[in-house]
Amino acid sequence: MGTRAALLTGRLPVRNGFYTTNAHARNAYTPQEIVGGISPDEILLPELLKKKDYVSKIIGKWHLGHRTQYLPLKHGFDEWFGSPNCHFGPYNNSVCPNIPVYNNSEMKGRYYEEFEINVKTGESNLTQIYLKASLDFISQQAVAQRPFFLYWAPDATHAPVYASKRFLGKSQRGRYGDAMMELDDSIGQILAHLVSLGIHNKTLVFFTSDNGAAVMSGPLQSGSNGPFLCGKETTFEGGMREPAIAWWPGRIPAGTVSYQLGSVMDLFTTSLSVAGVLPPDDRVIDGLDLSPVLFNNSLLDRPIFYYRGNQLMAVRIGQYKAHYWTWSNSWEEFNKGINFCPGQEVPGVTTHTQEEHTMQPLIFHLGQDPGERYPISVESKEYRDVLRRVTAVVEQHQKDLIPGMPQLNMCDLAVMNWSPPGCEQLGKCLKAPESNPWKCDWPH
Amino acid sequence: MGTRAALLTGRLPVRNGFYTTNAHARNAYTPQEIVGGISPDEILLPELLKKKDYVSKIIGKWHLGHRTQYLPLKHGFDEWFGSPNCHFGPYNNSVCPNIPVYNNSEMKGRYYEEFEINVKTGESNLTQIYLKASLDFISQQAVAQRPFFLYWAPDATHAPVYASKRFLGKSQRGRYGDAMMELDDSIGQILAHLVSLGIHNKTLVFFTSDNGAAVMSGPLQSGSNGPFLCGKETTFEGGMREPAIAWWPGRIPAGTVSYQLGSVMDLFTTSLSVAGVLPPDDRVIDGLDLSPVLFNNSLLDRPIFYYRGNQLMAVRIGQYKAHYWTWSNSWEEFNKGINFCPGQEVPGVTTHTQEEHTMQPLIFHLGQDPGERYPISVESKEYRDVLRRVTAVVEQHQKDLIPGMPQLNMCDLAVMNWSPPGCEQLGKCLKAPESNPWKCDWPH
Numbered sequence: 033m034g035t036r037a038a039l040l041t042g043r044l045p046v047r048n049g050f051y052t053t054n055a056h057a058r059n060a061y062t063p064q065e066i067v068g069g070i071s072p073d074e075i076l077l078p079e080l081l082k083k084k085d086y087v088s089k090i091i092g093k094w095h096l097g098h099r100t101q102y103l104p105l106k107h108g109f110d111e112w113f114g115s116p117n118c119h120f121g122p123y124n125n126s127v128c129p130n131i132p133v134y135n136n137s138e139m140k141g142r143y144y145e146e147f148e149i150n151v152k153t154g155e156s157n158l159t160q161i162y163l164k165a166s167l168d169f170i171s172q173q174a175v176a177q178r179p180f181f182l183y184w185a186p187d188a189t190h191a192p193v194y195a196s197k198r199f200l201g202k203s204q205r206g207r208y209g210d211a212m213m214e215l216d217d218s219i220g221q222i223l224a225h226l227v228s229l230g231i232h233n234k235t236l237v238f239f240t241s242d243n244g245a246a247v248m249s250g251p252l253q254s255g256s257n258g259p260f261l262c263g264k265e266t267t268f269e270g271g272m273r274e275p276a277i278a279w280w281p282g283r284i285p286a287g288t289v290s291y292q293l294g295s296v297m298d299l300f301t302t303s304l305s306v307a308g309v310l311p312p313d314d315r316v317i318d319g320l321d322l323s324p325v326l327f328n329n330s331l332l333d334r335p336i337f338y339y340r341g342n343q344l345m346a347v348r349i350g351q352y353k354a355h356y357w358t359w360s361n362s363w364e365e366f367n368k369g370i371n372f373c374p375g376q377e378v379p380g381v382t383t384h385t386q387e388e389h390t391m392q393p394l395i396f397h398l399g400q401d402p403g404e405r406y407p408i409s410v411e412s413k414e415y416r417d418v419l420r421r422v423t424a425v426v427e428q429h430q431k432d433l434i435p436g437m438p439q440l441n442m443c444d445l446a447v448m449n450w451s452p453p454g455c456e457q458l459g460k461c462l463k464a465p466e467s468n469p470w471k472c473d474w475p476h
Numbered sequence: 477m478g479t480r481a482a483l484l485t486g487r488l489p490v491r492n493g494f495y496t497t498n499a500h501a502r503n504a505y506t507p508q509e510i511v512g513g514i515s516p517d518e519i520l521l522p523e524l525l526k527k528k529d530y531v532s533k534i535i536g537k538w539h540l541g542h543r544t545q546y547l548p549l550k551h552g553f554d555e556w557f558g559s560p561n562c563h564f565g566p567y568n569n570s571v572c573p574n575i576p577v578y579n580n581s582e583m584k585g586r587y588y589e590e591f592e593i594n595v596k597t598g599e600s601n602l603t604q605i606y607l608k609a610s611l612d613f614i615s616q617q618a619v620a621q622r623p624f625f626l627y628w629a630p631d632a633t634h635a636p637v638y639a640s641k642r643f644l645g646k647s648q649r650g651r652y653g654d655a656m657m658e659l660d661d662s663i664g665q666i667l668a669h670l671v672s673l674g675i676h677n678k679t680l681v682f683f684t685s686d687n688g689a690a691v692m693s694g695p696l697q698s699g700s701n702g703p704f705l706c707g708k709e710t711t712f713e714g715g716m717r718e719p720a721i722a723w724w725p726g727r728i729p730a731g732t733v734s735y736q737l738g739s740v741m742d743l744f745t746t747s748l749s750v751a752g753v754l755p756p757d758d759r760v761i762d763g764l765d766l767s768p769v770l771f772n773n774s775l776l777d778r779p780i781f782y783y784r785g786n787q788l789m790a791v792r793i794g795q796y797k798a799h800y801w802t803w804s805n806s807w808e809e810f811n812k813g814i815n816f817c818p819g820q821e822v823p824g825v826t827t828h829t830q831e832e833h834t835m836q837p838l839i840f841h842l843g844q845d846p847g848e849r850y851p852i853s854v855e856s857k858e859y860r861d862v863l864r865r866v867t868a869v870v871e872q873h874q875k876d877l878i879p880g881m882p883q884l885n886m887c888d889l890a891v892m893n894w895s896p897p898g899c900e901q902l903g904k905c906l907k908a909p910e911s912n913p914w915k916c917d918w919p920h
Binding site (some may be wrong): 204209257401405 | 648649650652653694695696700701702703705735795818819820821822841843844845846847848849850
């Protein structure tokens with residue numbers, strides 16, 4: 033997923049390669065047949081933190097490529113417990129293998145096999161397993177008095193949604209609410225653990241998500257995007273805006289609210305700043321150092337660019353968002369019942385054809401109209417003023433842009449997780465089909 | 477407005493008369509040409525509180541009828557400062573008079589005249605005036621050590637939205653945000669005043685609204701309904717669900733969240749309970765005593781009935797809501813650009829024709845689907861179970877229902893606020909046209 037690569041590189045997917053040029057304006061994700069992954073030319077956050085002797089661990093979903101050369105321990109992480117892809121399944125291991133779960137560089141089993149998820153009852157202990165791994169890792173670093181970076185990436189709220197027995201049926205929000213309640217409880221345990229170890233005053237904890245609620249999965253497998261338009265897979269606010277909470281007792285006053293426009297890429301730059309490491313100076317870094325925001329509640333003026341593939345769809349500047357292209361999904365998909373904007377329809381905005389508005393972008397004031405429902409009149413002075421500002425920013429951005437080599441263009445059934453390292457000891461190696469690569473056909 | 481009559485009588489509009497039987501399934505509000513008002517047979521909250529020597533004052537909008545016999549001091553209030561209707565306008569006083577502002581039983585001026593609202597700049601001191609009146613009233617009762625009921629009903633957030641100079645342009649949310657900020661500041665001042673007078677430990681403060689955001693007014697004149705469907709004028713959640721905050725230091729623990737399904741009618745019964753007064757026993761009271769909810773965080777199981785006129789549109793039981801009729805507004809209005817669900821459309825739900833679903837109501841689980849976007853499949857066991865429960869509740873409700881005499885059926889230009897009491901001293905009496913009553917034609 034482009035978000036995770038952006039988080040770890042501090043760079044837009046169109047720069048770090050996590051995008052496709054197939055079929056103009058398609059979103060990126062990484063199913064098992066993806067040939068590409070994170071480029072060896074990219075420098076990831078844990079590699080940089082090593083300069084200050086940080087130990088880095090990722091727990092949970094990686095999604096930066098599942099072939100051996102792309103895995104976390106090849107890109108700066110010291111430890112890993114989790115999976116390269118989502119927990120989609122169960123598969124029958126003939127047409128498609130189940131997703132492996134790794135401990136460091138070797139698989140320890142597969143989802144739906146050694147790592148059980150009961151799709152019918154929704155029961156799975158995975159969040160508890162990932163929680164325990166995080167508490168153990170934190171304890172070890174605290175005892176050794178080593179600085180650490182823990183990237184805790186559970187995916188229990190991704191369809192098929194699951195929770196452990198203690199949480200199933202406990203929320204007022206169905207299975208999705210149960211999963212959310214378990215995550216909330218887990219984060220509470222992680223924070224309490226930091227406090228009990230006495231390292232809370234030197235630990236920055238940041239909580240956020242990689243996309244808006246997947247409202248196409250219906251209420252039982254997804255959250256709600258509240259007032260925002262559409263959901264995951266779109267460049268409307270429902271797809272792109274997420275809550276973000278920063279915690280650092282003694283440094284960040286509890287209960288502070290910031291109106292800063294942020295991006296997960298900022299976590300790269302902010303983490304480096306907090307660790308006292310300089311970011312790479314040989315490439316464009318899109319992430320901002322949010323330290324002044326976190327510690328002094330400053331407000332930094334910055335644009336945010338919304339892409340699908342290598343197509344700039346929209347730009348946000350302050351409270352304004354200008355859409356250069358609009359697309360929810362295709363008529364073909366929509367007519368099959370796949371709807372990224374269920375219950376929502378803004379004429380001329382939630383379009384099922386890819387609509388270009390480059391000469392006269394649709395502009396919304398997100399403070400007054402968080403739902404992107406009332407485009408500002410093109411005849412107003414406000415529109416002309418905003419367009420002038422946005423145009424200058426976009427022209428500068430496009431002039432400076434050097435796209436990376438696209439990693440999400442080619443697919444091949446042979447590259448799926450048939451025989452991950454470690455499968456021999458477990459007797460769980462599967463036979464891959466012959467290589468037969470094709471240009472990936474992104475459905476949306 | 478039916479809500480305000482329901483609040484003060486503890487009874488559904490269909491019982492207390494605040495509804496119409498014209499043109500099946502229309503919402504109720506009270507423009508100046510309305511002939512009716514609150515029936516003399518209804519018993520209002522301040523009348524009952526008198527049994528325990530409460531002094532009652534309403535500050536702001538009344539809306540229970542503007543003809544002399546319907547005004548607050550005829551129905552139990554000891555004092556009034558405010559207006560009988562909304563602050564719509566400005567009018568030219570020939571076709572339509574501006575709305576009068578009363579002090580007790582006499583008008584002191586009119587909106588847009590003595591009580592200025594600058595529609596162009598959005599500036600008005602009215603909220604400050606209403607705030608000062610409330611602080612003065614509270615001080616007087618505290619000094620006299622008399623129990624009091626203050627019904628503070630400002631309407632600054634109703635279009636045309638206004639704020640005073642200190643707040644204009646101060647929010648990030650346009651003029652509506654400015655008005656909201658001023659209301660928030662005012663409520664803060666009222667609470668601080670109670671504390672400074674040392675009566676906060678014996679005062680229950682309840683904050684709520686009479687309908688969801690009027691999203692048809694666009695973002696500059698209305699709030700957002702967040703995840704909820706449609707807005708004011710509809711029986712979807714966006715029209716009916718509002719925030720509610722109760723404050724009573726020492727009795728209600730700060731920060732408590734309740735999942736109780738409440739209604740403004742409960743404020744009637746709860747206020748009586750808190751004051752130690754029994755509700756009338758000669759009529760059906762729909763309001764519940766929320767004391768156990770407020771003081772012990774209990775949960776009371778109760779249905780809520782959603783009406784338009786005398787038509788039962790929907791019923792809520794627990795987390796479920798069943799729609800017996802759906803209607804957003806007419807095609808005729810919609811085609812003129814009046815839209816109560818801007819940006820939202822749920823096929824078969826947000827209908828522009830009045831659709832009956834009595835034999836197979838649309839059922840939503842509002843916990844999992846607050847936006848009423850995913851009707852529960854009629855073929856599921858869940859649907860059948862819920863329908864059985866809802867049907868029993870509705871049948872009982874309809875069996876016991878005795879509708880009141882409808883007050884909102886007749887209109888007449890002669891009854892408008894031409895010559896309110898007190899107009900003579902001010903020289904502000906206007907000449908009414910001849911009486912020519914008609915059956916009100918409700919637009920939605």
